[in-house]
Amino acid sequence: MALSPTDVTQLAAVDSARAARLLSDVRSATLSGQRAPVAPRPVIEQSWGRMLRGGVDPDHDFRTGLLPREEVQRRRESSELRHVLPVLREGLLSVADVAHHIMVVADEEGRVLWREGSSPVLRKADGTGFELGADWREGVVGTNGIGTPVVARRPVQVFASEHFVRSQTSWTCTGAPITDPRNGRLLGVVDVSGPLETMHPATLAWVDSVAKLAESRLRELHQSSLEQLRAVAAPVLARLGGRAVVVDRDGWTAAVAGMPYQGRVALPKSPPAGQRWLPTLGLCTVEPLAGGWLIRASDEPLPRSATRIVLDLSLPRRWSMTVSGDAGTWSHELSPRHAELLYLLALHRSGRSAAGLAEDLFGDPGRTVTVRAEMSRVRRYLGGFLEHRPYRFCEDAEIEVLLPDDPRDLLPHSTAPAVVDERLSRQAP
Template sequence: MAYSPKNMTQLASVDAPRAARLLNDIREAALAGKRAPIAPRPVIEQSWRRMRRSGVDPERDFRSGLLAPDEVQRRREESPLRHVLPVLREGLLQFADVTRHIMVIADAEGRVLWREGCSPVLRKADELGFELGADWREDVVGTNGVGTPAVVRRPVQVFAGEHFVRSQTSWTCTGAPISDPRDGRLLGVVDLSGPLETMHPATLSWVDAVAKLAESRLRELQQNSLEQLRAVAAPVLARIGDQAVVVDRDGWTAAVTGMPYTNRIALPKSLSAGRRWLPALGLSAVEPLAGGWLVRPAVEPVPRAATRIVLDLGRPRGWQVTVSGSAGSWTHELSPRHAELLYLLAVNRSGRSAAGLAADVFGDPARTVTVRAEMSRVRRYFGGFLEHRPYRFCEDAAVEVLLPDDPRDLLPHSTAPAVAKARESAALT
């Protein structure tokens, strides 16, 4: 029988010692390979399995070292989450001090960038190494409310003894991932932490709702930024009698003239002005604009045929695809859904129909509309390297897939039947 977060939180609110004992009994039995009095929740049990496979020691309080203050500041200044701090503070901090919580915001790499809230709880967090600049990835410090939501890409509440590492079992935390609303890229995790008895049945929904408000605010800010860039671009494009596109610093299109519109153009990470090779356009002239770039395709043709495509799924998150050819190379970070789709095409080189992919991803071959919409987004940055009818990588490309050291850790967030089957097959070998 599996317990529910609601029931456990209700028990904790009236009898915290009993709840802590029950959770510790479950943890001790599971880690010893014995039958637990009550089965762990699936999200916790799956996390514990990942921890055992990755070699995390449940009895060792491992700390990888804090980032230097100047590095924390640099990451803060570069993180899109800095723009939604007011939303997170207004949604969570107004109750945090009263209810003995702290709010923690970590980046996509699990590094703690902001911490605010109840002073005594902050001091307790210091004792646990839950400090500014600390690394709280799941595969570093075990099951927790920062690292685990980043892996499974959904809100997770971790109660006391559900933490994998013993030193954290007096702690309870609730975290929710915050993703870029444009492409699903993980930006970080917001977490509320405190003693077990302070948890409320609504905490998980509360944190999730505030994270979604932050994502909505990001979408609004991104649209406003594109509108401003569009206004800057209008007189520039009016003077150009040839093909041109204006994009923001991340490659999102603000305006276009003389050529088909596309939502986004893949840009190198360190783009500079001059003649540059871009995956979607070939050789191009790149000029800076306030808040973005003016891009004009050059006259000289540049070969676009890919010679090698590397799909890197070897990490718990931060999946990416790299395309290399005679004209250059480029790398694109993948959203969880796009990582699933490209993996399925990589292991099915002859191709998959929309219905086949729908069955692979959703277990329902009728969901072709959703698949076609996602594949359309993939092809916007993948261009001619991905064909359709059926969907497949182009024939002249050598495709390589980099898997985790333990294939059972493949795309741990994924519930796609075909991916789950691949993990199960790996477990049997």
């Protein structure tokens, strides 16, 4: 009876050596263009495709230089991940050490910043270049438990010969991305790795659950910082007349006066003080405040003339939207889900209902609650440039979408049926 990819994963839990041999045959057949005894799992097959297109050599171990110790320390001190190390250690290290694993934490560029766990396994990891400051981007070292979750934007387990580069095939690696709850930006990846005989299917759910606990801790810290900013804002707003809002550095609202509350104001990354036009607020005066910004809104109406919106999906991990018009130009970095939604709306200028978007994203028109919640978040920064019933860009906006050169690199994390269909249709001759 033929085995499925899921069966191979289950087999690895009871007979890792046999599963490793089978996956070695799968890897050899796939990379040589022959029929494999078992199809690779989709997330692995997609990663291998990216490696082949990118010219990664599966039979030669290529390593970039390690970051200097001073640069590793600088990145540690500036990374938000430093705040959740206690959560990661508590959730992973005690089990990892017993199970002959190590815990590795890398930044959004795939650089290893922390590495702890079983001493014998740490010594083995040195031989594969799994060291502090090492570059484990997928495009550098092939399919792996750090670089592949960065691209896929979801937890990934890579067992034995699912690694693209031969020198890594004696390992099992499981990584989960950690995102910033304030803006959806990728902060890095937490990975648990060890010799291939230590593989267990439950490791994927375990690492993912600890990564989610880390994100919850970041959310708690953010709420605490907003409370502190709220205390600073209260006496300032009490002295002012008119409409005003105090936000943190990422635009999250701490306090408002004279206007309806909105959870977040779309801000440029480093807004200069002075007069600016901001989405949903119009012409404003922006002033620095300890820990954030004081924004005072004028009563001038929102401009609606000659707006150009550029949706940039050309890079594999950094998607953005830039809006230009008479009031100036501003940009916003997009989360993976918002990049999918805005791309679908750019494809359907006449609009899509909530049920239609649910069908596009999940293959299930009944998941309208999720779609409406996400679209509500999108409208916080796109404001008057998005209509609803159905959801669509406003008619007077010129929309341009910048796509990657290779259609297979279009939103590579996405499993949305409509996005997958677009990838395939754009590959067709």
